[in-house]
Amino acid sequence: MKSKLLNQTPRTFALVFDKGDEVTAKLLQFAKENQLKASYFTALGSFSKATLGFFERERKDYKRIEIEEQVEVMSLFGNLAKDESAQYKLHAHVVIGKSDGSAHGGHLLKGHVWPTLELFLTETSEQLQRRVDEETNLPLIAIEQ
Numbered sequence: 002m003k004s005k006l007l008n009q010t011p012r013t014f015a016l017v018f019d020k021g022d023e024v025t026a027k028l029l030q031f032a033k034e035n036q037l038k039a040s041y042f043t044a045l046g047s048f049s050k051a052t053l054g055f056f057e058r059e060r061k062d063y064k065r066i067e068i069e070e071q072v073e074v075m076s077l078f079g080n081l082a083k084d085e086s087a088q089y090k091l092h093a094h095v096v097i098g099k100s101d102g103s104a105h106g107g108h109l110l111k112g113h114v115w116p117t118l119e120l121f122l123t124e125t126s127e128q129l130q131r132r133v134d135e136e137t138n139l140p141l142i143a144i145e146q
Contacts, residue, residue: 002027011124012037018046018118024077025091025111028120032081032089037122039129039142042093044077046118051097053107061138066107072097074118077109082129082142090131090140 002022007013016031018024024044032040049071054063079093093109112118131140 002031004031007121011126013121013123016120016122018114018120020114020116021049022114022118023111024048024114024118024120025093025109028081029089029091031122037081037089037124038127039080039082039125040122041080041125042078042120042122044074044118044120046074046077046120047115048072048074048097048112048118049115050113051095051109052111053095053097053105054110055107056137056139058137063108063110065110066105068097068105070099071115072099072105074112075104077112077118077120079109080142082131084131084140085133 002016002018004014004016007015051068053066057064075098076096081089081091084090095109096104096106098104129142132143134141
């Protein structure tokens with residue numbers, strides 16, 4: 002993955018992922034290396050394979066949807082924020098398109114780039130924190146009043 006700082010205030014980056022990169026791992030690594038505050042991003046490109054997730058309310062967990070073919074990333078957007086132990090957490094949604102024109106969507110759990118993924122990320126001026134919600138067991142952004 003290559004990156005370029007496009008703007009200093011707010012910090013805005015262009016990230017271009019290489020063939021074979023796994024997006025979620027690389028994005029979390031980038032956040033840590035650049036000591037990002039809360040950030041949001043959008044991207045487009047292609048995956049050779051991906052794992053999507055659909056949150057099942059009763060199970061309080063994600064149903065995994067394995068996509069084992071070349072797909073277009075029609076829309077990818079999300080955010081990054083630290084949890085209570087100061088670890089970055091990624092929340093990303095994706096819509097992918099198959100060669101027959103069908104689309105699938107959900108949480109992006111993993112995505113292997115082929116041939117490219119172009120992502121633009123903007124850092125917020127304030128840090129946000131995720132806290133585990135007892136009812137859902139999900140790490141949700143906590144807004145303090």
